[in-house]
Amino acid sequence: MRVPLEHRDDHLGDLAVEVPPGRRLSPADTALLHDLVRHASVTVRAAQLAGELQASRSRIVSAREEERKRLRRDLHDGVGPSLAAILLMLEVARSRKDVTDRNALLAEIREETRAAITEVRRTVDELRPPAIDEVGLPGAIRQRAASLSTDRFVFHVDSPLTLPPIPAAVEVAAFRIASEAMTNVAKHSGASRCSVDLACDQTLDLTVSDNGRGSGGPSGSGVGWDSMTERAAELGGSCRISHGPEGGLVVRAVLPLREDVALEVLG
Secondary structure, three states, rough: OEEEEEEEEEEEEEEEOOOOOOOOOHHHHHHHEEEEEEHHHHHHHHHHHHHHHHHHHHHHOOOOHHHHHHHHHHHHHHEEEHHHHHHHHHHHHHHHHHHHHHHHHHHHHHHHHHHHHHHHHHOOOOOOOOHHHHHHHHHHHOOOOOOOHOOOOOEEEOOOOOOOOOHHHHHHHHHHHHHOOOOOOHHHHHOOOOEEEEEEEOOEEEEEEOOOOOOOOOOOOOHHHHHHHHHHHOOEEEEEEEEEEOOOOOEEEEEOOOOHHHHHHHO
8 A cells, every 4th residue: 555755745755555465454544554654754854855955065065165276276376476477577677777678577567467466356356246345235236237238128126225234145145146147037038127126124035037938947057046046055045946927037035144044054
């Protein structure tokens, strides 16, 4: 006899019970079996969630290590050699007696220094977008929306006039999720408009919705869905991608405002 294991309308599997030949289950046996199934369903679902949480933690740790490796590579292969070259050219310039040669070398040093400064700024900007500190989170999202808008495609950003203090990690995650979602809309949706809504109470709620064709939907890959959901999960929040009631996609991220939540999630 097989009884389906279900939890909140999700089919988890079946509980198979062997009934001895010549015996039939009584109503009491059947009632007991269904009680057992209800408890088993909760246990199975809890085990699944624990596995999913562990897998999510592993992905977060792996992503963080990859980011550290990338930063180390950028500094080691980019800024490091540039600074070493500048130091070497300074030593050479000091030894030059001819003013013209020395000035030419100093001009080269100036350009190399500018390139190194640009590389440092690029690395720093990837860690935390400067626009967040310059104009705040809503302003930074509006700037990103303006850069993606065209004559045929417009973003509308709706946000409270003022936001309460938001942890730095939450600000960066919200900006990255909004930026990724808006970029996906601009590149893949075929939409004519997109709304970005920010709300803040006990959590920071971010919703990005469009009127496009919904391509690359919740089951899509390669357009940043995993990145958005894992950024939210790292902070103990959630990010869900669904189809809108009138077409297009809806990305909704809910991020807690407590700085210690991420530490609790990561253990």
